[in-house]
Amino acid sequence: MNKFMQVLENVLLPVADKLNNNRYLTALRDGFMVALPLIIFGSIFVVLANLPFLDKLIGKDAYSTYQSALGPASAATLTIMGLFVIIGIGSKLTEHYGGESLYGGVAALAAFLILTPQTFEGVNGVIPTSSLGAQGMFVGILTAFIAAELYRFFTQRGWTLKMPNGVPDAVARSFSALIPITLTLSTFLIVRVIFEYLPYGSVQNFVYDVVQAPLTSLGSGLPATIVAVLLIQVFWFFGLHGQIIVNSVFDPIWYALANENLQAFQAGEELPHIVSKQFIDSFIVGMGGSGMTLAVILGIFIIGKSRQMKELGKIGAPAGLFNVNEPIIFGLPIIMNPLAFIPWLLAPVIVAVFTYFVMATGIVPPPTGVIVPWTTPTILNGALATNSWQGGVLQAVNIFIVFTIWWPFLRIMDKQYYELERSGEGSSDVNKSA
Structure with missing residues (x-):
């Protein structure tokens, strides 16, 4: 076991360190964090607008009016979440280089809008919201990276306007950003024109067909999900925040899948994906944290005889x-x-496989795409994520599975701690009598 752990440490720790310090993955992670409050706001109102049985209580007409009144909350946030992520990535990457983060963010947003076709069903000057959400997510991420790099390149070359002394600082910064932003956006305009003469017609179509669709298909499958869950657990075992590291890579895929589910849910259609952001957050991480340690706390209360276990249960339960x-x-x-x-490695994988097949067979509906705040307690978390009581029951079953797997290992640990405490008390009594 020690040799195996040493091999894992030697192989995985350098990889994890590089991923954790990669400026693009860091900007990607922080960019999603910028959008998260808006995503959660929209998700809350999606839940409120689709409360079970409400249509039967107030009537279909009143229910339709009620949904129309709450609709703009999600339309202005979840539906166009890609825009907020783009601004976040552009600003955070620019900030990493020591530049004006605000201008890096707006340059990324403008570059994305330049690349986006502005026609919808034959009407010019209209951007379909699908391009600003799940379908445009990967284009937005790539655009934000490239726009921030171009803005940095032109700024560091000194291609800026220098204003005389006495000009207000805000005005000076604005004019300083003028040439770098102009050159950056002009580059993207040239790219747009080139793609209009290619078979794909637009950058969106090219990236979606060549990059996004294959990655989304891969990320929505069970094998890729098992790999992601295993990596989260292995990184955590060695003291690294596995969720942050793995999410940096998988979040764009999981969020895109969640957004497609949300669009289908709001349209009353069958949900296309089982795996999504909320599949991971609610049914793996959302049961006490990474490793589903709420079940471990339950085991500590049932098994614990040692003073260390008992005290740990008291400390860990409120947070868990x-x-x-x-x-x-x-x-x-x-x-x-x-x-x-x-x-630690086995329980989340078994739960992920079990949850996937329970949802695949229709016993429990997949997550609707609503982003439930990660601090939402278990049972309520699962019910909100799936808009059904079955989701809460599934979380309870998952806790029992994790508890069963941990049971023998917790007994061994507790016995060790108990014997150490007893031997310590015994030597202390000997010292006192001496």
């Missing part, structure tokens, strides 16, 4: 109810603990 599990990860401990290695 809201999916914060650092007390358990560092207090049990899980990090670099050989006894925790097997259940």
Whole structure:
């Protein structure tokens, strides 16, 4: 076991360190964080607009009016979430280079809009919202990276307008950004014109067919999901925030899948995907935190005889109810603990496979695409994510599965701690009598 862990450490830690410090993945992660409050706001109103049985309580006409009144909340946030992510990525990457983050963000947004076809069903000057959401997500991410790099390149070359002393600082910064932004956006305009003469017709069509569709198809499958879950657990075992590292790579795929589910849900159609952002967040991470440690806390209360286990349960339970599990990860401990290695890796994978097949068979509906705040307690979390009571029941079953896997390992750990405490008390009594 020690040799195996050493091999894993030697192989994975350098990779994780590079991923964690990669400026593009960091900007991608932070860009999604910029959009997250708006995404959650829109998700809350999607839940409110689709409360179960409400149409039967107030009538179909009143229900339709009610949904129309709440509709703009999600239309102005979730439907066009790609725009907020683009601004976030552009500003964060520009900030990394020490530039004016605001101008980096708006340059990225303008570049994306230049590339986006502005026609819809034969009407000019109209941008379909699908291009600003899931379908345009990958184009937006790539555009934000390239626009921020171009803006940095032109700025660092000194191709800026220098204003005389005495000019207000805000005005000076605005004119300083003029030439870099002009050159950046002109580059994207040339790219748009070139693609209009190619078979794809637009950058969106090219990226969606060549990049986004294959990646989305891969990311929506069970094998890729198992790999992602395993990597999260392995990185955490070695003390690295596995969720942040893995999410940096998979979030664009998972969010795109969630957005497609949301569009189908709002249209009353069958949900196209099982795996999405909320599949991971609600049914893997959203049950006490990474590793679903709410079940571990439950096991501690049932099994625990040692003073260490009992105190850890008291400390970890309040935080674990809201999916914060650092007390358990560092207090049990899980990090670099050989006894925790097997259940820590095994439980989330088994739950992911079980959840996938339960949803694939129709016993529980897949997540609707609504982004539930990650601190939402278990059971309620699953019900909100799937807009059904079955989602809450599935979380309860998943907790039982994790608890069953951890049971023998927790007993061994608790026995070790108990014997150490007893031997410590015994030596202390000997010292006192001496």
